Amino acid sequence: MEPRNGKYAVEYDEVHHIYRNVMATGGLLDKPEIPQYKNLGGRTLAHLFDFMANEYEDKDLMGWRNIIKTHRVEKPSTNAGNKSKSWIKYELSDYQWMSYRTAKDDADHIGLGIKKLGIQKGDFVLVFASTW
Numbered sequence: 161m162e163p164r165n166g167k168y169a170v171e172y173d174e175v176h177h178i179y180r181n182v183m184a185t186g187g188l189l190d191k192p193e194i195p196q197y198k199n200l201g202g203r204t205l206a207h208l209f210d211f212m213a214n215e216y217e218d219k220d221l222m223g224w225r226n227i228i229k230t231h232r233v234e235k236p237s238t239n240a241g242n243k244s245k246s247w248i249k250y251e252l253s254d255y256q257w258m259s260y261r262t263a264k265d266d267a268d269h270i271g272l273g274i275k276k277l278g279i280q281k282g283d284f285v286l287v288f289a290s291t292w
Contacts, residue, residue: 213264221260225252 172180180188200207212221229251236244279285 209264209267213260217261217264218259220257221263223255223257225255227251228253 167182169179169181170185172178172185200211227250231249231251232246233249234244234246274285
């Protein structure tokens, strides 16, 4: 995707501060806009992911920050008789990044593992992970 006027996203709704990709300023897209010279082998997200992993294999795809420590913060209520407020603040690490190639390799390994379990095309699989 090429930026338009040097931007990849523009503010779509100034009241709620909603931003949209420059390719979707006229409305949400129901399929990705693929330049005609790009041969993805199909129009699914799997085809797009394969293309991106091959085209940009050493570029960062996603990043995360690990929790180093948690801190409980308490603030007394300003109203008599009300309970104090408390919340948890997180001390986070610097970002760690995963490249397109690493993500593709991980996805391929997961797919091979699912296949080895005997899951067939058309079977339903539930992937569940606790997110706190």
